[in-house]
């Protein structure tokens with residue numbers, strides 16, 4: 001088993017907007033060890049979300065090579081990308097991305113329904129994950145009936161449904177109060193202790209205090225690394 005679960009070599013992502021070229025990710029070399037907890041900081045627009053979208057295969061690089069868990073992402077067709085994301089990647093979005101028309105339980109089970117798993121097993125796993133988040137009384141509530149922190153926890157439960165190898169988390173506590181933020185920090189630490197590879201974009205010292213390494217992005221480049 002390779003030590004590095006993620007290897008990015010000379011990766012760039014360029015967007016063309018109104019004939020203006022934006023180098024969202026600019027010649028990045030990044031290796032992440034299996035089981036590592038990597039923090040990413042950097043000012044708005046520095047390319048953090050683009051970077052994790054490239055790792056998740058939500059976006060494809062303009063140039064460079066990305067290897068994730070032994071796979072060269074450039075070789076994937078759409079179907080292979082979907083399977084890869086569904087099985088290997090857990091994604092926690094800054095804006096939660098919950099489906100408004102679905103209740104909490106329905107939102108959480110979506111990734112496993114897509115993976116075609118046994119329904120009663122799925123519901124059992126979802127209930128356990130939601131219980132761990134303290135949301136057992138909220139199973140049949142809809143996203144608009146939940147606080148921001150509760151919605152974020154639903155997003156975290158959903159990201160763990162298929163027991164992903166890598167969890168990518170985009171500013172999990174940006175809009176949360178101190179107490180909710182601390183709970184989320186604890187959950188992330190729990191994932192790390194369970195052996196998940198964790199990449200977390202955050203400016204919250206409390207969230208990144210257990211990170212093995214924190215990198216900073218500036219104008220699409222990695223400019224700084226600690227530890």
Ligand SMILES: Nc1ncnc2c1ncn2[C@@H]1O[C@H](COP(=O)(O)OP(=O)(O)OP(=O)(O)O)[C@@H](O)[C@H]1O
Pocket residue numbers: 015016017022023024042043044045046047048049050051
């Ligand atoms: N789909 C797109 N089309 C055009 N430009 C884009 C697109 N996505 C991102 N960009 C640009 O790429 C740059 C990096 O964006 P990105 O979302 O990765 O930044 P970020 O570091 O996550 O910022 P924030 O902290 O505000 O979330 C920005 O200048 C942004 O405007």
Ligand SMILES: [Mg+2]
Pocket residue numbers: 048049050170
């Ligand atoms: Mg972002």
